[in-house]
Amino acid sequence: MRTLFALPLLLVSLVSYSQKVPEMQPALGHLVEKSTAGEAEFIRKQRTCEELWRKTSYQGGHEKLSVNEKKVLATCDEEFESYWDILGVGCSWYCGGGQDTTTATSVLKPVNGTNYSASNAHDLSYKTAWIEGAEGYGIGEKLTYHFPADNPRITKVIVVNGYVKSDQAWKDNTRVKKLMMYLNGKPFRVLNLQDTKKKQSFSFSPLGNDNTQAKSLSKKHTPWTLTFEILEVYPGAEYKDTAITEIYFDGIDVH
Known part of the structure; x- marks a missing residue:
């Protein structure tokens, strides 16, 4: 530059x-x-959310989640596939x-x-x-x-x-x-x-x-x-x- x-x-x-x-x-x-730090945090949380979504896909899965897992699930956002997405x-x-x-x-x-x-x-x-x-x-x-x-x-x-x-x-x-x-x-x-x-x-x-x-x-x-x-x-x-x-x-x- x-x-x-x-x-x-x-x-x-x-x-x-x-x-x-x-x-x-x-x-x-x-x-x-x-920021790159924000991207790393997004990826970490996205992986956690994907695991929770997988668990809730089974019948009665949501009821089997721990109190902490339910709190985390409530914060999961399916709107963005990538941290850098605009739309x-x-x-x-x-x-x-x-x-x-x-x-x-x-x-x-x-x-x-x-x-x-x-x-x-x-x-x-x-x-x-x-x-x-x-x-x-x-x-x-x-x-x-x-x-x-x-x-x-x-x-x-x-x-x-x-x-x-x-x-x-x-x-x-x-x-x-x-x-x-x-x-x-x-x-x-x-x-x-x-x-x-x-x-x-x-x-x-x-x-x-x-x-x-x-x-x-x-x-x-x-x-x-x-x-x-x-x-x-x-x-x-x-x-x-x-x-x-x-x-x-x-x-x-x-x-």
Whole structure:
């Protein structure tokens, strides 16, 4: 990674159109608190819960559990298969949407076997992140999401800012302060991000193609894109590398 030797002031984009595009403030969600120690504890508890679930699968099994085992069972959570899951195992907009590819204008080279590819920003995992590979803070670098014509429409963009796999990774790496959001290549909104590990969501009127009445998608609609460009950043304590753990979506047309 590119080491930050002197902590400069926040970088401001020179892109003039950022002042002409409507700006949005995020609605904050829950705080993302992850660590390797937390993952180890999750795995330990998951194994204990799986054993308790196995015991209760037999007739009268629950009554045979000890008082302590019943207390532990009451805390078991079947919502997440992995400690790093963003959505969990329940049904969501991704049951019918999100079948896209993600590309970037640059990517940081792998470090010690860890990659920072564009796809990391849409793998629904808190463990990975896209990190741009340009010189400096990555001002002007972009992530583009490519959607097929029949993809369900999007009404919410959720951003997990920075590299949230640990407190240290989040502090050391640079985070985004402003993102320019493009719809099909045209400036659409400026997303103002807070310097926090909380989820940050932005709501819109439906984006994409209305396929509810379409009879021939191949003739009626075309693929579409959403692009996110780094305009300003919060400098990291150690590295100039700008990281985004996840940009993902919610929407309609699924159920």
